[in-house]
Amino acid sequence: MAMKGGGFEKNSQASSEVPTSSLADIAFLLLIFFMVTTVFQADRDRPIEWPEAEAAEKIDEKQKNILNLWMEGDGTVFINDQPYPMEDVSTVVAPLYADSERALVISIRGDRDVPYLYMDLLQKELVEAGVVRVVFAAQLEQSMQRERR
Template identity: 30%
Template sequence: MKNHRLPQEVNAGSMADIAFLLLIFFLVTTTIDNDEGLNRLMPPENEDIIDIKQRNIFKIVINDNDQILAEDDIIDLENLKGQVISFIDNGGLSADHDDFCTYCKGDRLEDSSENPSKAIISIKSSRNTSYPVYVAVQNEVVAAYNHLRNRESLRMFGISFEAIHREYFSEEIKNDKKEILKDRLEIIRELFPQKILEPESINN
């Protein structure tokens, strides 16, 4: 009578231990980048909104036909940035006012924004507005803020705002230098705070 050997069982206990150790290894060694998000300072809400003067709101509307209206006038996308810059940089308050903008280089019109800290950009889209046009409008508005921030950063620190921002997030930057860059970024952001209001879509 022949001896029939039973198949040898594989010990799966050690495999579970190895898998657990690998899981711990990847959890410890993997780095996850933190999302910066959009650096935007939203305008006041609720009852505070009634205190905002109309001259301090620059209205941009994108209609169903993807036409861009700035202050009710149809404009081309390439002209939007310049109009936003003129509005934010207007500095319309008189020199004897407490909030007079000493660094503004605009026309100081009485019917445009009083101070960059008060200026609000309102972007309103229609339900049928195409997404690429909406994003393009947002990009032009942000580009206007970056233009003004770069100008003041170059004047004050001899380096653009964008260059400071890149250096701040560099992996090689030392902590003491990082704190200096952080302070400079905050100074420029206070001069030109990015206030973008995006109301709900409109119905045409």
């Protein structure tokens, strides 16, 4: 029996297509890489009622240069998930401020119903620590809401 075509037309064993089976693995690898390396803010949110402000603007500073300072309704101060007595705030903030080369912005996240007495004490502590840039964090108030009040 003679071979068809004398054996010359036999198909090549090598595939003519680029192997795409590993593309999915690459994509998933990238997906997992980004999911793992994405870091959100270090401290957890405290349960506070946010004050509202119409003129609230975005803080123009890198995330790492923003220190969140929480003040709950009863006047307790939280920095990086830890409660601190009021008189210790300046000693906690001062080294952080020095480390950031005076670029640190303090975001005061106070409960809307906290008596102003505590806010004033907090500001005095920050002045003592040498902090200059402070933001009173607030939720953006819609003008519709304002008209209803």
